[in-house]
Amino acid sequence: MAEIAPGAVPSPNIWNSPRVYEVENRAVDPDGVLEAAMRAVRPWRGSTVLDLGCGTGFHLPFFAQEAGRVIGVEPHAGLAATARRRVRDLPNVTVRVGAAQALPLPDASVDVVHVRWAYFFGPGCEPGLAELNRVVRRGGAIMIIDNDATRSTFGGWFRRGLPKYDPGAVERFWTRRGYHREPLMIRWSFQNRSDLADVLRIEFPRDLADAFLREHEGLDVDYAVNLWWRRA
Numbered sequence: 001m002a003e004i005a006p007g008a009v010p011s012p013n014i015w016n017s018p019r020v021y022e023v024e025n026r027a028v029d030p031d032g033v034l035e036a037a038m039r040a041v042r043p044w045r046g047s048t049v050l051d052l053g054c055g056t057g058f059h060l061p062f063f064a065q066e067a068g069r070v071i072g073v074e075p076h077a078g079l080a081a082t083a084r085r086r087v088r089d090l091p092n093v094t095v096r097v098g099a100a101q102a103l104p105l106p107d108a109s110v111d112v113v114h115v116r117w118a119y120f121f122g123p124g125c126e127p128g129l130a131e132l133n134r135v136v137r138r139g140g141a142i143m144i145i146d147n148d149a150t151r152s153t154f155g156g157w158f159r160r161g162l163p164k165y166d167p168g169a170v171e172r173f174w175t176r177r178g179y180h181r182e183p184l185m186i187r188w189s190f191q192n193r194s195d196l197a198d199v200l201r202i203e204f205p206r207d208l209a210d211a212f213l214r215e216h217e218g219l220d221v222d223y224a225v226n227l228w229w230r231r232a
């Protein structure tokens with residue numbers, strides 16, 4: 001069992017199947033909808049970017065192209081090691097083992113926070129939000145990407161997997177704390193059905209994954225997400 005920082009939310013998809021999660025990341029948002037929306041909130045050229053819950057560091061090279069400095073923080077030491085290998089030739093990127101609730105960063109040291117499908121899932125994530133408020137500088141921004149379970153093919157699958165999930169409670173949680181909701185429609189786009197099958201099987205129980213595969217044709221899946229953001 002790899003060393004995991006206290007407070008980590010179990011993430012069996014990437015913890016158990018990092019190679020398949022890489023296939024999933026490659027399929028996400030080929031149209032650049034998320035990138036455009038994040039740039040509109042707070043561009044990061046020359047800035048310090050924190051990618052929190054960075055997993056194997058898939059997004060670190062992207063931010064490193066323009067940012068002055070990029071810091072990946074990830075509680076799973078094995079994944080953090082993979083992230084470090086990915087960015088070993090990028091001098092402006094560092095990867096630290098840590099969790100949202102105890103960030104290994106000084107006060108007011110970050111301009112842009114990017115968190116994608118990690119830890120910040122609404123109620124219960126207050127300690128991590130307090131840490132973000134501590135490390136983000138005035139003029140910076142926090143951007144959190146999570147599922148929108150109210151619409152889209154993927155949103156429907158998500159609710160079938162988690163029937164007790166309450167999107168209204170999640171929305172109230174964020175708006176009470178001053179976060180804006182940017183509803184976005186992205187898509188997964190796979191090279192072949194076998195990649196789609198592998199990804200569905202790390203995201204859902206086997207019986208549901210197989211039902212979704214039977215019900216859904218083709219290589220693309222429409223996928224609604226929310227970009228929750230707030231300027232510091």
Ligand SMILES: C[S@@+](CC[C@H](N)C(=O)[O-])C[C@H]1O[C@@H](n2cnc3c(N)ncnc32)[C@H](O)[C@@H]1O
Pocket residue numbers: 007008009010011013014025052053054055056057058059073074075076079098099100101115116117118119
């Ligand atoms: C679904 S993965 C997403 C990884 C990455 N953001 C990406 O888009 O490729 C969720 C990640 O959140 C991390 N995570 C879980 N609990 C966390 C916490 N308390 N603080 C920060 N990251 C956490 C997991 O270890 C995992 O790497």
